Amino acid sequence: MASLPATFRDETTKIHLEHTALMQMLDDLDFALDQLVCYSEVYANLKSIDDVHRYAFRLAEHLPEHFTREEASVLDTVARISPELLELAHACKRQHDELRRDLVVFCRALDNYDNSTDLEDALCQLKEQGTRFTAELKQHVQMEERELGGFL
Numbered sequence: 001m002a003s004l005p006a007t008f009r010d011e012t013t014k015i016h017l018e019h020t021a022l023m024q025m026l027d028d029l030d031f032a033l034d035q036l037v038c039y040s041e042v043y044a045n046l047k048s049i050d051d052v053h054r055y056a057f058r059l060a061e062h063l064p065e066h067f068t069r070e071e072a073s074v075l076d077t078v079a080r081i082s083p084e085l086l087e088l089a090h091a092c093k094r095q096h097d098e099l100r101r102d103l104v105v106f107c108r109a110l111d112n113y114d115n116s117t118d119l120e121d122a123l124c125q126l127k128e129q130g131t132r133f134t135a136e137l138k139q140h141v142q143m144e145e146r147e148l149g150g151f152l
């Protein structure tokens, strides 16, 4: 088995703690999305859309850095251990690319929704898009905790 770098344990502990923080951020975002009601009287909805905006952008601040560090410190290391872990590392990186892209698209939609001619439809789409994103990211984090559990 390939030997692990001396810093590996510290790095994996950090990644595990970041997963816990990410799941909390996703719960906050899910809660705000739940409060978002799909109707056109947007001013009544201002507080929840502000919360969704704040939590999504907080996530956008932290997620790319988490992915980059996870790839460099954990995935690239475990990929050298076995063909199965190499395949898992590739799958995780592919999901990172998709999740990064989906979060950028979601944040852009949040910045632009009030330019829409149909606010009700725009809010419904935001809610659906956001809920899909949080579910996908939660699944990704849970999969890593499960599959990399021996390392994290």
Ligand SMILES: [Fe+2]
Binding pocket: 067, 070, 092, 096, 140, 144
């Ligand atoms: Fe990941």
Ligand SMILES: [Fe+2]
Binding pocket: 019, 066, 070, 141, 144
């Ligand atoms: Fe992760």
